Amino acid sequence: MNWLLPEGASLPFAGLEQPLRIEQGLGGGSQGQVFAVQLGGERLALKWYFPACIGRDPQLRERLQQSIRLGAPNRDFLWPLALLDPIPGSLGRFPAAAGGFGYLMGLRPDAFVGAHRHAGGDLAISLQCVLKACFHLAEAFHQLHLKGLCYKDVSLGNLFLDPSSGGILICDNDNVDVDGQSSGSVLGTPGFMAPEVLLGQAKPSARSDLFSLAVLLFRLLTRHDPFRGQRELAIRCLDEPARRRLYGDEALFIFDPNDPRNRPDPIEHSAALITWPIYPAGLQRLFEQSFGPGLRQSEQRTLTGQWKQAISLCLDQRQLCSHCGQETFPAADAPGACWSCGTPLPEPLRLRLPHGLVSAAAGNELQPHHFDPLVGEAIREPLARLVAHPSDPALLGLQNLSTSRWRGRTTSGQSIELDPGKTCNLSALQQIDSSAGAILVLRP
Amino acid sequence: MPFPNVRLSNRPLHFIYLCDCSGSMAAQGKMQALNQAIRQSLPGMAEVARENPEARVLVRAVRFADQAAWHLAEATPVQQLQWRDLEAGGITAMGDALNLVADALQSPPMEERALPPVLVLISDGQPTDDFDAGLANLMRRPWAQKAVRLAIAMGHDADLEVLQQFIGPEPSAHGKSPRRPLQASNATTLAQYIQWASTAVVGAASMPASRVTAADAGGPNSPANIPLPDLPPTLLDPSDDVGPLVW
Numbered sequence: 001m002n003w004l005l006p007e008g009a010s011l012p013f014a015g016l017e018q019p020l021r022i023e024q025g026l027g028g029g030s031q032g033q034v035f036a037v038q039l040g041g042e043r044l045a046l047k048w049y050f051p052a053c054i055g056r057d058p059q060l061r062e063r064l065q066q067s068i069r070l071g072a073p074n075r076d077f078l079w080p081l082a083l084l085d086p087i088p089g090s091l092g093r094f095p096a097a098a099g100g101f102g103y104l105m106g107l108r109p110d111a112f113v114g115a116h117r118h119a120g121g122d123l124a125i126s127l128q129c130v131l132k133a134c135f136h137l138a139e140a141f142h143q144l145h146l147k148g149l150c151y152k153d154v155s156l157g158n159l160f161l162d163p164s165s166g167g168i169l170i171c172d173n174d175n176v177d178v179d180g181q182s183s184g185s186v187l188g189t190p191g192f193m194a195p196e197v198l199l200g201q202a203k204p205s206a207r208s209d210l211f212s213l214a215v216l217l218f219r220l221l222t223r224h225d226p227f228r229g230q231r232e233l234a235i236r237c238l239d240e241p242a243r244r245r246l247y248g249d250e251a252l253f254i255f256d257p258n259d260p261r262n263r264p265d266p267i268e269h270s271a272a273l274i275t276w277p278i279y280p281a282g283l284q285r286l287f288e289q290s291f292g293p294g295l296r297q298s299e300q301r302t303l304t305g306q307w308k309q310a311i312s313l314c315l316d317q318r319q320l321c322s323h324c325g326q327e328t329f330p331a332a333d334a335p336g337a338c339w340s341c342g343t344p345l346p347e348p349l350r351l352r353l354p355h356g357l358v359s360a361a362a363g364n365e366l367q368p369h370h371f372d373p374l375v376g377e378a379i380r381e382p383l384a385r386l387v388a389h390p391s392d393p394a395l396l397g398l399q400n401l402s403t404s405r406w407r408g409r410t411t412s413g414q415s416i417e418l419d420p421g422k423t424c425n426l427s428a429l430q431q432i433d434s435s436a437g438a439i440l441v442l443r444p
Numbered sequence: 445m446p447f448p449n450v451r452l453s454n455r456p457l458h459f460i461y462l463c464d465c466s467g468s469m470a471a472q473g474k475m476q477a478l479n480q481a482i483r484q485s486l487p488g489m490a491e492v493a494r495e496n497p498e499a500r501v502l503v504r505a506v507r508f509a510d511q512a513a514w515h516l517a518e519a520t521p522v523q524q525l526q527w528r529d530l531e532a533g534g535i536t537a538m539g540d541a542l543n544l545v546a547d548a549l550q551s552p553p554m555e556e557r558a559l560p561p562v563l564v565l566i567s568d569g570q571p572t573d574d575f576d577a578g579l580a581n582l583m584r585r586p587w588a589q590k591a592v593r594l595a596i597a598m599g600h601d602a603d604l605e606v607l608q609q610f611i612g613p614e615p616s617a618h619g620k621s622p623r624r625p626l627q628a629s630n631a632t633t634l635a636q637y638i639q640w641a642s643t644a645v646v647g648a649a650s651m652p653a654s655r656v657t658a659a660d661a662g663g664p665n666s667p668a669n670i671p672l673p674d675l676p677p678t679l680l681d682p683s684d685d686v687g688p689l690v691w
């Protein structure tokens with residue numbers, strides 16, 4: 001790679017009090033290059049634009065300044081932190097960089113890998129972590145849209161996942177704009193673009209973001225594409241015009257409840273047929289909504305708040321198959337069988353909370369919104385977690401993740417105390433009064 | 445428990461080099477420069493392939509001199525590819541090379557469903573056989589019509605007109621465009637073009653990238669089969685201005 005900025009150099013920039021050390025180039029794309037840099041001991045990332053890119057997108061600078069002023073919607077965005085301009089003359093030896101400018105953002109930690117790795121089946125990740133990533137994604141766009149902004153280019157390529165936690169990072173935030181203002185030139189990525197944008201009938205907006213978000217969620221949850229079914233099989237050369245038909249003029253959801261003409265092929269599209277049944281009907285319905293009526297009527301698309309609610313319910317219902325150990329997500333009123341091995345799923349032990357019902361499975365968590373309906377769904381700071389006993393995995397316990405001491409009583413009426421960080425055995429537990437509210441054990 | 449071991453079904457993307465190995469390529473290190481450029485581009489190409497879950501990138505190469513022959517006959521996954529050096533010597537049977545590729549692009553052996561193939565023609569001279577017949581034969585294949593066809597002119601003696609015919613109609617706008625022959629006047633520029641074709645173009649042909657509204661860049665309403673990515677900013681390299689370094 002021909003780096004625009006010299007690796008190893010310390011360079012002054014307008015607006016920075018100290019010089020910025022260019023550690024190394026990380027990569028380059030169509031718009032510019034990204035470098036790992038150091039500023040006063042802090043490691044950051046610097047994106048530097050090609051002059052040609054700046055020329056094509058005259059509002060880029062203003063958009064970045066606006067984003068910097070408004071601040072990140074939440075910490076899942078690698079948000080622009082500061083705009084950097086060269087000091088006249090300082091980049092004299094690097095003429096290619098001299099005509100450009102750049103911005104600083106957080107440096108993505110190595111644990112985060114491109115979401116395309118997941119879509120390509122090249123990532124070991126649990127279903128719970130995928131669902132958590134989906135929740136974070138819905139939450140991130142919820143916050144972004146609440147700020148009156150839209151992202152415009154939602155795609156697998158702009159999302160990174162930490163497979164061990166389900167954490168996400170959203171990069172390439174330089175197209176973000178005030179919704180409706182839409183000054184930039186980006187339209188989105190085919191396959192993710194809302195039909196009205198793909199077909200040139202509308203500009204990207206928060207409404208079209210909702211469509212792209214639904215596509216991205218579907219691709220994360222199923223490792224398949226919502227529109228690739230029989231209609232894709234009929235396409236010999238998958239090129240631009242073919243994509244425009246598949247995702248635009250002739251788009252039809254592969255699981256459309258009313259129109260079966262684009263169902264997945266059992267061999268070519270097996271991923272969809274295996275993964276779609278994993279999810280509860282409540283979550284499936286949101287996709288049917290966004291890719292059914294929402295395909296042509298943007299006001300019909302599933303809202304970020306609806307996604308958050310359905311995904312957090314799904315996480316609450318997580319139950320491990322007693323036969324094969326797979327993660328399953330049966331609704332309380334529709335138990336059914338394990339999607340993986342077919343074994344009927346017994347009613348699980350559940351925890352009744354003031355505003356929720358959580359199945360007792362190792363890894364499931366009690367969140368603040370289970371106790372207080374006013375806080376809105378959030379999964380970042382659980383109050384308690386179900387954990388297996390370190391030496392006897394069959395023993396399930398509830399771990400206090402709060403900072404205060406909880407008291408409870410067993411089925412035989414004995415009272416217990418649960419200090420922060422401690423775990424109590426569920427099998428004898430009747431109820432715990434946590435700092436947030438009562439936790440009642442419901443036996444099937 | 446892990447996410448089920450499934451993935452989005454992918455399609456083959458055939459990437460075919462057509463390399464001029466005529467005697468003139470032996471001069472001034474051109475043959476070595478081309479071998480180096482292709483070899484150096486492979487890790488980047490493999491990386492792009494890995495990032496594109498929708499594509500299975502398969503590489504082949506034709507050499508042409510006194511005759512055309514497959515240099516890399518088997519469509520090889522880029523991750524497994526080891527580039528064997530091409531050697532120069534002979535005349536320029538470019539038309540014959542197009543005939544070979546035409547045979548490869550009919551179904552079978554072409555799969556029933558695929559991504560648009562990418563054909564990269566590299567030459568430093570004039571065809572010495574019936575180029576027109578070869579091109580006409582190639583362009584009768586639907587997969588050739590759908591293919592992204594690029595041409596790289598090495599040095600100043602390449603026949604730009606012939607290369608333009610291979611690519612297709614010349615764009616109306618002036619200036620550098622991937623729909624014109626790319627002129628590599630030194631080894632650095634050559635390497636950049638090869639890298640661009642094997643990464644950015646492969647990316648564009650296999651997985652759609654972000655779209656912008658600029659008319660020429662292939663917005664959603666452009667007639668292009670595959671919107672081509674911007675050319676590499678070779679102008680960045682100041683050595684570009686000092687004239688040929690290697691030849």
Ligand SMILES: Nc1ncnc2c1ncn2[C@@H]1O[C@H](COP(=O)(O)OP(=O)(O)OP(=O)(O)O)[C@@H](O)[C@H]1O
Nearest residue numbers: 026027028029030031032034045078106107108171
């Ligand atoms: N904050 C960051 N921390 C670490 N790596 C980053 C960061 N931002 C971008 N990168 C990496 O730098 C490279 C180029 O970045 P990016 O894709 O944003 O460039 P681009 O010009 O926008 O490309 P594209 O054409 O895909 O939009 C990529 O490999 C990306 O993963």
Ligand SMILES: [Zn+2]
Nearest residue numbers: 321324338341
């Ligand atoms: Zn099972």
